[in-house]
Amino acid sequence: MESRGAVIAMVALFVFSIMPIVVSADSDGDGISDATDDCIWSSGTSTVDRTGCPDSDNDGTSDINDPWTTPNPNFETEQILNSNEDYNDVEYSGDGYSLVTGSDDNFVRTWNSSTFVNLRSANMGSDVHAVAYSPDSNYVAAGVDDDTVHIFDANTMTNLYGGISVNVGSNERVYDLEFSPASDLLAVSIARDNTGSGTNGIVAFIDVTTGNFFSSGINPGGEDRFYDTAFSPDGNFIAVGSEGDWYITEISTGNTVEAIATPPDSVNAITWSPDGNYIVMCGAYESNGARVQVHEYDGNSWPIIWEVPTTTSCSSADFSPDGSKFVIGMYWYLGDGATAKIYETDTGLLVDTFSGPRPNNCGQNNNQCGQIDGVSWHPDGSKIVTSHTRNDEGVYFWVADVDEDNDGYNTTDQGDGVVDAFPTDGSQWDDTDGDGFGDNPDPATTPDACIDLFGTSTADRYGCPDRDGDGWSDDGDWAPDDPEQWVDSDGDGYGDEYYYEVVNTFYHVNQRGDAFPDNPTQWNDSDSDGWGDNYANQSWDEFRESTWPGIVVSGATEIDQFPINHYQWLDTDGDWWGDNQIGDDADACPYVYGNSTADRYGCPDTDGDTYSDPTANWGAVSSTGYCQADGLPLDPTQWCDRDGDGFGENQDGNLPDECPDEAGSSIIDRVGCLDTDGDGYSDQGDPFPNDDTQWENRDGDSLECGGDNQSGNNPDVFPDDP
Known part of the structure; x- marks a missing residue:
């Protein structure tokens, strides 16, 4: 077995033999320097939105911003290839004409992607765990349970090199196969098998043109367990998913250029976007579910831009051909079991989900839902194929409902x-x-x-x-x-939409629009009582304050006679006191004109002293002895007469009552005091209080001598001689 250094050298020699020598820093070889290239991992011709990114229709806008996959795909079942065997993997050809599947019945098969007819088959003699279709559509590869990889001519299914042993130890298995973008290199992900005892996993490479197997391959981080790989779009690098980490390795040198230690426990699936700027990885179940992560290249590293949880482990992933979306296939348990999910690449928005029949009464808590082990997105963007295992065997073809609304x-x-x-x-x-x-x-x-x-x-x-x-x-x-107005229903020149600011709870200021959209004679309501500021009777100007709002409008209706009093609006008797009895300044006599203001508002005040004339329900003195109405309604200088003797208590007025708490008729010496004999003199000042003919005793002699009035009873003969 070759040494690691020898293997890297061989891979480097192979890669460099097919790569042009680039003098300037142009990593993807598209003629645009990395300094200005927005997609350094992928060659491209875009110029409008981004520079140097894939632009399939050559309109200047990069594919990811000019996608051809439908924004709401609404994928529906197009065809099902039923089987009693697990179908472990599936992939479309680069031209989309056909696809390849691998299953537990030992067969690798190619199919027409439109008619679903089996084109070619090959019996591998053992379970086929992984398959791949080359981007140029010329080759098919199969990873078999006996630790061999087979490369076929896709058109004839001729096995080009027989079984290529990829045995690097014991108890390992092929988990994934990936062709390079140039279709000349095959990456083989090797990890321990289902026994869990293997230790020598690597990512190995096979030269597709010769069948040479570089057995030492790469082992970034010394992980020994690798479940999935994805080539960069330019073919110079490879992303490798392992146990709790993922890496980016430069193929020509074997150097790890990026190591990410934030993924879940196992990276079951990893895929690289067509423009090279995104890597999606999804993983195995952890303590509380699983995760899907999207990393975006920021010019220096690959930070996570978003992450979503799933209830189920992820087993497979693939980007849409324009890179705007990606699809993941899920394991067999809990709510996401046997479900495919499609997300927007840059936002993480879930745009579609679909699943097989989910057998065995699969539900939220049922663990027999089937499993999607393989998923592939058709180059035209409108189709997806999934391969299913665990009681949901078969191959499912899905097509976007391109006329969702029929x-x-x-x-x-x-x-x-x-x-x-x-x-x-x-x-x-x-x-x-x-x-x-x-x-x-x-x-x-x-x-x-x-x-x-x-x-x-x-x-x-x-x-x-x-x-x-x-x-x-x-x-x-x-x-x-x-923008505040659009209709003037009543044609008064003020729009129907009414706006204002509120001051002191009730008062509207900065009024705009029409408070009365159906009344052409009103538009403002300054005191917010529902009655308009305008008035029809110009004679009111004599009584209205000059600062009051409103103008004279002939024939005005819904008039507020008190436009700055929230509690008053109507004055039936015209005395400018409002009729509303529960409001401020209410007219106590709403149907009788009056100008009283002191004791009550708006009642008759004959003498004009501001106190109202007494009425049946409002006497001059209250039941508790206080003055109310005018006790002297014809004397403008007097109004209060608690003792009711006809003399007012205002000491500055006419005939002020000198005994306001005791009724009296005296008028000569004192006003309004007790005058028992009615001679005009108060008892207090009358020496003869019971004799109305006598009231004075000048000499102060005995009253028996008589009074001074010589015409009265018992006159004093000598009134000045005591």
């Missing part, structure tokens, strides 16, 4: 240049102006009213210009340059 227009271009602009809407398919609204008229979904004119309107009609962006088309927008 309207006769395909989701992706099928060669006729026709693409459904609305792949999930059966009522629409064309969008001439590209504005997202279909050309078909109503009752089709969101019909474009301006088919040849890009537009974003949605409110009055779909797809017409809407320069203010309010949803209303310019032709249907009352204010096409005002």
Whole structure:
């Protein structure tokens, strides 16, 4: 067996013999230096979005940004090749015309990918664990349970070199075969077999043109167990999945250029994107599930850009031909059992899932779901093939439903240049102006009213210009340059949409639009009571404050007579006190004009002293003895008369009551005090309180001498002589 150094030298010699010598730093040989190449791992011609990346249609935009795989593939079963034997692996040819399978019935078979007819078969005499189809479609390889690899002419199934022994120890098996992009080198992943006792696993190489086996191969990290490999698109490097790590090794030198120690316990599947910038790996079950990881090259290393959990181990993976998506096939247990999942490469968005029949009543917690051991994406992007094991044997062909909405227009271009602009809407398919609204008229979904004119309107009609962006088309927008307004229903010049700022709980400021969209005489409501600021009676100007909002509008309705009082709006009797009894400044006499303000608002005040005239329900004195209404309604200088004697208590007014707490009729010496004999003098100042003919005794002699009034009873003959 050759030494490791000899093997590396032989591989290097082989690789360099077929590689051009590049003087400048152009790793992928596309004529673009690595310094400006956005895809240094893959040659390409793109120039528009990225430089030097794969561009299959030569339009300047790289494939990953100009994909031909449908965005929502909705894969459905196209054909099933049933079998009683496990089908362990599958792969499409580079031209997509055929595919190869390997199964536990010892056969390697090629099939027509369109008719599903078996083209050629070869009996290997032992289980076939791994197969590969060369990118140039000329070769088929099979890894067999007896530690041999066979390379066939794909057209004739002629075994070119017989069984090539890949035995590097004991109890190992071939887990994976991968052809290089140039179809001249075959990588063989070797790890311990199902007994778990093997120790000498490597990644070995076979020269496809000679059948030479380089047995020492590579063993990055001294792992001894390798489950899957993926060549870089330029063929200069190989990604290797192992037990808890994955590596990138330069083939010509055998040097490990990248070692990633963050994957799950075992890297069961690894695949490299067509543009070389992404590597997907998925792994075995850990303590709480498994993981799918996507790494993106950042110019120096391969950090994880996203990761998603799965309930089940992953067993296989493959990129779509444009690199925009990838598919993984799952193991046999728990909810994801026997399921294929498709993700967007750069975002991690799950865009589709599909599975076989999931036998044995497979469910969320059932562990007999079958297993997808092999998965391959067809070069045209519309088909996927999966190989199944563990009670779900067979080969399943899946095709993207390119007309998901069944309207006769395909989701992706099928060669006729026709693409459904609305792949999930059966009522629409064309969008001439590209504005997202279909050309078909109503009752089709969101019909474009301006088919040849890009537009974003949605409110009055779909797809017409809407320069203010309010949803209303310019032709249907009352204010096409005002994004806040679009309709003026009442024609008053104010748009129906009402905007304002609130101050002090109720008051609207910076009002815009129409608070009364169906009333042409009103548009503002400053106090937010539901009644408009405008008024019809110009005579109100005599009473309205000059700062009050609103203008005179002939025939105005829904008028707020008090536009800055949230609690008042109507004044039936016209005295400018509001009728609302539970509001501020309520009119106590809403149907009788009045100008009272002191005791109550809006009631008659005959003498104009601000106190209302008494009424049946509002007397001059309350039941508790306090003044209410005007006790002297004809005297503007008096209003309170608690003792009810007709003399007011205002000491600055007419005839102020000097005995306000005791009713009296005195008027001469004192006003409003007790005058028992009614002679006008208060009892307090009347020496003869019970004689209405006498009230004075000037000389102060005995009252028996009589009073000074000579015309009264018992006059004092000598009124000045005591």
